[in-house]
Amino acid sequence: MAPERRQGSSELDAATVEACRASDPVALRAFVVRYERVVFAFLSRTLGAGPHVEDLAQEVFLRALRALPRFDSAGSARPSTWLLTIANRLVIDERRRRRVPTQPIDADLVAPAPGTPETERTRAEMGRALSRAACALPPDQRDAFVLAEFHGLNMKDIAAVLSVNEGTVKTRLFRAREQLRILLRGVLEDT
């Protein structure tokens, strides 16, 4: 299971969120540490890896901490979903502004996974193939796919993050999976 999804199972407690509102440095640090992997994973998979991901991730957190007094921690929205919504808006702005070409993730930027050399090699090949295939997807389908497969969000949350209705999310996910199945046919059969 991906680290960002494992962390997404538990949200930050309301007391820490309240302390963040009061600009408590310890609580702010706990907030960033808790969600940094989620934000990095989403940004690097939707925009491609690189130094721009770090800048954008910091901007996501600064915007979130600026808007934290308006966030209703007792409401239906979870902090992770709320952060991903902010990140998605930044991704849209970034694509519009710079026309960022999506690049496959560099192997040096990702953490090495434990395992045997053979398993490691297979996984690395698989990861590269997936990254290439995902880069071939249209941005809206890739965003929906990343949120569904890597962040474990349900249809309702994905619709909230992408600011579209659930029917649109289902259509995008269906098309993304179909295209990936075609693009990865050879890889999936080999493994």
Place this chain on the structure above:
Amino acid sequence: MTNRWDAWKAQEPPDDFASRTVTAALAERARGQRIRRLARRRAAAASAVAAVMFAGMAWGFSAWKTRLVSERRPSAAPGVVTEGVRPTSPPVTMPVARASVEAPSASTALPPAPSPPIRRRIDAGALPDAGRKVRVPPCACSPHEEMCTCF
């Protein structure tokens, strides 16, 4: 299928990312507070200036209006009473010494005031200072005269 997707690794955050982000966030908040404090001071100063200007305008307007009224008053025709201004009767000289010597005739009597208010003659005995010795000049006017101008 999910494990296969997980082979697509995400970029990892650097170790000092959290501390740098927190420092930036705290600096931004401090800057925002400073800007808000400055804006409050500016608003207070602007309000004070506006209040002083408004008070000055009000004072200037009232002074101008008062001067305008005082300039108009002498130019008014005699006997015409300006509205809102209480009519003042012209000063009447009292021929005290001469009245005791010679009786005023009709030709030497002072001309009547332009429009003095008709007042009821007050009995001297009814005045509060009736007990004191008050020298009242004798009046030689006949009771048929319309108005006594001796006083």
